[in-house]
Every structure is written in structure tokens, then in C-alpha cells.
Amino acid sequence: MPPDIELTQPWPLPLRRLLLEGRRDLRQGRTLQAIRRFERALELEPNIPEAHLGLALARRPGPGYRSWLEILHNALRPGLYVEIGIETGGTLRLAGPGTAVIGIDPDPRLPADGTVAPDARVFAMTSQDFFATPEAVAALPGPVDLAFIDGDHRFASVLHDFLELEARMAPDGVIAVHDTWPLDARTAASTRLTGFYSGDGWKLVPCLRALRPDLRLMTIPAAPTGLTLVTGLDPASTLLRRRFDRILAAFTPLPYGAGAGHSLALVRNDGTALDQLLAWRAMATAKSS
Template sequence: MLTLDPQKLLEQQLAESHRRFPGPDYQKVLRWVHQTLKPSLYIEIGVECGDSLLNTLPTTKSIGIDPSPRCKSRPNVDIYAMTSDDFFAQVEAGTISGVSGYSLAFIDGLHTYDQALRDFINLEKLSSTDSVIMLHDCIPLDEISASNPRASQFYTGDVWKTLLILVRNRPDLKICIIPTWPSGLVLVSGLNSKSEVLNEKFSVLVDQYRPLRFADYSSTTSELPSPTPIKEAAVKQFLQAS
């Protein structure tokens, strides 16, 4: 079996991604969200170089979480060099405070469905009725980029399973799917910090969804909300109605 050169594979995947998602990229959509919500506290899991943090407003207090961040804390931005699990454990222990009732959060960490689900559960516990959680990479491109563990530079992982789990197990949530480049962005509102549904079923759900592969994705899309147009007005409408 021939193995495609990694650089050639990346070029092909990027070309296909641009073909499928020709509109504004997710960074622009993030800016729309920040400008609409004007969050007082923003939490981002998986900051890497800190590019997404540049979309925040000067008045927003931001928290970035990453085990190996390539950016540093600065005024109004605190970077925690640790895993999200460790971060939330310290919040629960009281070592880290001032996180409850955040306005906006973004899950963009390991890109695996189980970790994204655990991050969602932990974030929802700290949410207020007005909080919004965003998930990246919920629209997979192909089998190799949607694999778990990672097998290519262009990588969405299997976070699409997390979205499916939310749709199937939490019909009370309001979910907006934005097909923005390179692999989609999902907004979730209607959070309930008291809900134990996902937490109680976590192990069962992880086992249940582990066998699903990219080939199974197309058969589940009919269960998902219809995509929202990649327009600022449409995104704003969802956020203001939430």
C-alpha cells in the first residue's frame, strides 16, 4: 500500500477543505461571537500559539489552558500550562478561583471525542444560564484527519462524536452548527450547571461511541441541526435568541 507524502497529503486536505468551506474562516466567526456577546470572562482550552485569544475584546478577562502553550500570560490574559483535567481539578479544589459563571468558552484541545466531552461536562458545571460553549472541528473532512489517535498534520480528530452525543442525550441544549473553514464551529447555549446527564453516563457513552469511524459520520448528519449560514447576522441571531 502506497503512503502519501505528508506534505502532499496536507496540500490535498487543505485544498479539499477550502473547496468544501469556501466562506469566512472560524477565526472570523470567533470575532463575531466575541463582538456580539462581549464576554466578561472567556475560557479557551487548547491555546497553542494564542491566535484565537487575539479575537477577544480588550475588556474581556481571558483564561487559556494548554499543557504546552506557545504563548505567555499578558495583561487580562492568564495562560495555565496544564491539561484541562488538571485545571478543572484545581478549580474544584479551590486552588484556582474566579472561573464560575464565565460568559464564553472554546473547546479546541486534544480533538478526541472523549476529552472534548469531558471538557464540556466540566465547563457546564461552571456555567451560568447565559454562558455559551464553542466546539471546534465538528465537521470531519476525511478518514485520516478524523482518526483517533492522530495520523496527519491536518487534524479534526473525532470531535464530531461529541456533537452527536450532545444532540442525542441533551435535547434541552440549543446547538448551532456553522460550516466555517477549515472544519466547522459549533455554538452551544441553554447550559444547565446542575445537569448530571452527561456526567452520569460518561463511561457508557465513551464505550458506546468508540467503535464509530469516519464512515459512520454521513449516516448521522440527519440527526443534527441544519447548518447556520456563515453570516454575522445569522450568528448574532442565534446568540441573541439563546
């Protein structure tokens, strides 16, 4: 069953009815009916987060991004996990026993009882400040095995987070980037226009495919807005750092359009994606040995 869709506010009756009926259709497997109701709601009001989320869940079956993060933790058993953008810590708790956890967020909202991430070290700062602070970086006990980027969703920030993490990754490390298959152009803009928002961090994928053919990457069409996995990382590479400003100038204007699926390296949302990732990691390990 797909995740529940909570109503964020008391919408006017026609919209509320469409949202509730769409949610019911989604729960009962009537996907086409759900899509029609959510689309109709957005025709009446183009900024309804529940309708956008409903469309994403209806159009993108299979494990969601949180399920994939859990799959990655179980399959990779990372010694060190770094998460940028932890919010309430829901994905931090996916790390298993024996995994050292570093969380980075300028405004973490973890429960006061510490139940979500009792063993995690959380740094209440932006990722840019974290990587610019030697004392904070020194908290990393070794190379990073698994990292998750889900902080500032703008392209410049996602690119910065990626290059800083790559410089600290293990030879067979994996970087997961959230929100890389947006629902549509409106919710994928660099400037936030909607409550349901994924930003333009997706531009990292065509950027890496164009400039870093040495990397192995795939985008899993996981609800609600995709998850890109990158391995074959090279901590010694300085290309992204050296060309940072020129990359922003070239890729920031990139529109999100009909050809996005091809440029984002979409794969099937099933076990074949994990098989491919594990094969790539094995190649990276062999290359570094």
C-alpha cells in the first residue's frame, strides 16, 4: 500500500472531495482514477501539495526512496554513513548496528528523547559550513561508505555537496542523491513556486554524465521524486571543483522537459537496480586494489 496522504489544510469542499477520493482510489489500486482526480484538483488550484504527492505515488509504483535507502543499508552495511538534510531524522534511523552516522542540517528537528538516532553525531550547520570547518570534518572517522544528499535542493548546493563528499568516499562508496526525477517542470524550478518541491538539483545527473564519464550512475524512479545512485567515485578528482563556476553557468539554465528521462539515466524500480549497483561496486573495488 502506498504511503498515506495527509491533508495539510482544510481545502474548500470541491478540492477536499477530489483529494479524499483520489487517496481512496490510490489505496484501493485504482491508479488511473486517482490520477484523474489529482490532476483535476491541480486544474482548480495549481499549488496543492497533496495532489502533487498523489500524482507522484500513482505514476511511480514500486519501492519509494526511503525503502531504497533501507535496501542500501542492508546490502552495503556501511561502516560510515553521512546524511545531508536530516530534518526529523526519519532516514537516519535506517542505519544498522555498527554503522557510524553523521548528520548535517542547519535546522535539525530530532525528537528530544533521542530515539531516532541515539548514536548519530548531528551537526546543526549547513553542509557548506560543515565542509569549511576543519573541526567538523575531523569528526569523520574514516572514508565514507554511503552518503545521502537531501539538503538544499538547488543545483549549486547539490553540486557542492557531491564534490565535497566524493573527496571523502571509500573506493567502493555510494552517494545517493534525492529528488533527481522531479514530477514536472513547475516543481523542479530553481526558485520554489509550489509547496511540493524538488528543486533543480536534478541537473547534477546530466552534469555528471557529461563531465564525468568515469562515474557509474543510475536514477531509480522511486516515489515521490527519484533517487540517483553514484559509484566508481574518485576522491582525487578535482574537475568539478576547478570548473565549479563554469558548470553552474552551463547547467543552471537547463530546462526540465520531455527528454529528461533519457538524460537522467532512468532504470527499472526493482531488484535489477541493486544487482547492477553491486556489480559496479565490485568493479570499483577491483580497480582500487
